[in-house]
Amino acid sequence: MGIDIAQSTPTAAAMAQLVQAHYPLGEVVAGEFLRRSFNQVYRLTLADGRHVVARLCAERPRGAPQLQFEADVLQHLRAGGCPVATSLPTRSGEVALRVQLPEGERAVMLFEHLSGEATSDLPANIEAFGRGLARLHTAGEGLHSSASHYTLDLDYLLLLPLQRLLRAPTMTAELRPQFEALGQRLHNRILSLGALTQVLCHGDAHSDNNFIAVRDNGEREAVFFDFDECGPGHLAYELAVYPWWLHPRAVDGLWSDKAATRWRQFITAYREVRVLSDADLAALPLFVAVRQFWLLGEYAGRVPVWGSQAMSTDYLHRQVKLLGQWEGLEMPAV
Structure with a gap:
């Protein structure tokens, strides 16, 4: 057998x-x-x-x-x-x-194989990461490829992961409409912002998918790897991945001074290289929540490998509270 x-x-x-x-x-x-x-x-x-x-x-x-x-x-x-x-x-x-x-x-x-320092909380490395991601977006312009690819739009990042989440074996009749409503409100709020900037996204730029190389002249430069999530998509999502990684993903989590400082160092360095529109800035906290929906959809899809307790019903209860809190999430002022 x-x-x-x-x-x-x-x-x-x-x-x-x-x-x-x-x-x-x-x-x-x-x-x-x-x-x-x-x-x-x-x-x-x-x-x-x-x-x-x-x-x-x-x-x-x-x-x-x-x-x-x-x-x-x-x-x-x-x-x-x-x-x-x-x-x-x-x-x-x-x-x-x-x-x-x-x-x-x-x-x-x-x-x-790349080598270098971890980004960590060293200000010079965080700034190099921010500048490096901006330069990556500039270098990505003009790509011509006929190969099939992911498109990091709201269908891919939010709606399809939401559907996978709703089908999870640990989902309940009580939680399902709460997640549906949260996802729909988030979707509508992003659409209300109008056209957002599109770039060639790394797709998973949370500072652990790059190293910082120190060149002979002392300059610090971000070197990037792990592009299996790459594709054209929303700049606001790409930039939201790092604050999503910094922000405590727990109910009643608050921005720590350390996390807020790291976010400011990153986004200031990014904006030294590339312009960021008001609409993209307004979309950033919404895409932090989108990132969490994307992750939950990925977890739901991994149940056959990781097991149902990788996202237990208790975990889902915490997540719906977290996402409800994040409806009012504000980014630290820059």
């Missing part, structure tokens, strides 16, 4: 063998399993001492990973002078390797 597998985890040694066999990089002498979250990520060491990073793409509720578009984005940004971890082609020139696992076919994508 066969047993269905939701998601398997290859060992680092197995991933090293795959990369050695299918990429023109020579011998892979060591491997390290870094993390398992939405994807599984490995650091591999080559015989010449270099490192590369392998990402084993997981099945996601949003649909298949848009690997060709991601590779096109990385090449475009690199050509525009933006420091990013570009993808590496297989021996046959493909952007990814397809491997058969117990649950079915999954894609492995290989990237350059």
Whole structure:
């Protein structure tokens, strides 16, 4: 009798063998399993001492990973002078390797390895992160790619995640209309702001998907990786990801002085490089809540792998209170 597998985890040694066999990089002498979250990520060491990073793409509720578009984005940004971890082609020139696992076919994508300091709470690093994200948006202009891609609009970020959330096995008849009403009010408030600025978004720029490189002249520069959420979309959403990460995601959470200071350092540095409209500024706190809806939809889609208690009914009760509180969320004054 066969047993269905939701998601398997290859060992680092197995991933090293795959990369050695299918990429023109020579011998892979060591491997390290870094993390398992939405994807599984490995650091591999080559015989010449270099490192590369392998990402084993997981099945996601949003649909298949848009690997060709991601590779096109990385090449475009690199050509525009933006420091990013570009993808590496297989021996046959493909952007990814397809491997058969117990649950079915999954894609492995290989990237350059970046190093540097964490952004942390060092003001110079936060400012470098803000300037770097602004430069990334400038470098993203003029991209031409025929590959299919995600579009980070309200359907993708809010309405579809809301539907996945409403179908979660731990959702209740009491909570369902509350989440529906919160999502609809949020949607309507954003639409009422009119046209918002669109950019090529990183999609997950919360300061843990970049490092800060210190150049020979002492300049600090943000270097970016982990673009599997990238796509054209709302600038206000892109900029809301960092304050969403800073703000306590708990009922009755308040901006701490430390979090408010970090937000001001980030957004001030961003605006030194790119103009931010009044409408986009007004949309920012709304998109902090959108980000939480997006996350809840992702969690709901991961129940077959993570289990239903990854979003228990008690957790959902806290989330509906949190999102209700965030209807009046205000960003720290800049």
